Amino acid sequence: MNLQLLRTRVLVTGSFLINFGCQLYGMLTRPNMKEVADANHFAFSPNPFFIAAFFAMQVVLQLYWIKNLFIVNSVTLAQPEYTNEPEPTQVAYAPIYALGNLCIAAWMVFWTKEWFWAAQAMVTINTLIQLYAVYYLLGIYYSPFAPSMYNMSTHLVAKTFAGISVLDFLDNGAVAVGYLGPPSVPVQILTVVLFIRLAVSSDTAFRLCILYDILALLVGQPTWRPALAT
Numbered sequence: 001m002n003l004q005l006l007r008t009r010v011l012v013t014g015s016f017l018i019n020f021g022c023q024l025y026g027m028l029t030r031p032n033m034k035e036v037a038d039a040n041h042f043a044f045s046p047n048p049f050f051i052a053a054f055f056a057m058q059v060v061l062q063l064y065w066i067k068n069l070f071i072v073n074s075v076t077l078a079q080p081e082y083t084n085e086p087e088p089t090q091v092a093y094a095p096i097y098a099l100g101n102l103c104i105a106a107w108m109v110f111w112t113k114e115w116f117w118a119a120q121a122m123v124t125i126n127t128l129i130q131l132y133a134v135y136y137l138l139g140i141y142y143s144p145f146a147p148s149m150y151n152m153s154t155h156l157v158a159k160t161f162a163g164i165s166v167l168d169f170l171d172n173g174a175v176a177v178g179y180l181g182p183p184s185v186p187v188q189i190l191t192v193v194l195f196i197r198l199a200v201s202s203d204t205a206f207r208l209c210i211l212y213d214i215l216a217l218l219v220g221q222p223t224w225r226p227a228l229a230t
Contacts, residue, residue: 008094009069015101016062022105023055026112036112043181044174044191046167046216054164054212061160065090065153088144089151093158096133100126100161107172116176127169130162134206147203156205163209166198167216181221 026033034048069090103126110119138145138158147155170191173179183191199210 004091005069008091011094011098012066012069012090015098015105016066019101019105020059022108026108029112031112033108033112036114040114040116040175041220042171042174043179043183043187043221044167044170044217045220046171046213047220050212050216050219051164051167054160054216058160058164061153062157065157068153089138089154092137092145093133093154096129096137097157097161100130100165104168107168111172116172120172120176123165123168123172127162127165130158130165133158134162134202139202155203159202159206160209163206163213166210167213 031039037045037048103122107119107122107126110116110122137143138147138155140146145151145154182188195210195214199207
């Protein structure tokens with residue numbers, strides 16, 4: 001077996017299972033993740049049901065993506081430069097995906113224990129690496145991993161991961177610093193500018209994720225509606 005493919009399978013599957021296990025722990029422990037969120041509703045807290053729905057969608061999408069690692073022909077990993085085969089793109093993104101999963105797994109443990117600064121460190125690392133993947137590793141048009149019909153699932157996994165990471169970063173950050181809403185007008189304006197900047201500099205999939213973030217804030221934070229609706 002191709003050792004690179006084997007390492008990728010172990011990284012991706014192992015990190016997925018660790019993260020999924022920690023998410024289950026966060027749902028079943030006391031206080032669970034929602035109880036902690038309800039007790040710490042700050043300026044950037046989204047509606048929790050939006051997060052739950054997004055998580056369910058991510059699980060289905062990621063399982064489909066992981067399945068592709070187990071049905072590929074390992075010979076196709078040895079591709080010439082600038083090809084658009086799905087396997088090389090998966091292999092390239094796998095370390096970022098794995099590290100992101102481990103960060104979110106650790107975040108869940110810290111969150112349920114209300115160690116919010118430790119949790120913020122985890123979501124910050126994850127947000128930075130996912131944005132790196134979206135804008136640099138997978139986002140440059142001349143990259144061998146640029147979007148194509150063959151690697152679309154990898155791009156969807158990366159962009160949904162990055163999209164929800166932005167909201168996690170803002171949400172957990174407000175909790176960590178104890179920033180109560182409603183936020184000041186300058187903060188609201190800066191947030192809107194951030195969302196617009198992220199949305200216009202990527203493709204449709206990531207834009208939809210940013211729109212979803214905005215909707216989650218609109219529902220979770222009524223005081224944000226005048227700013228985010230403009």
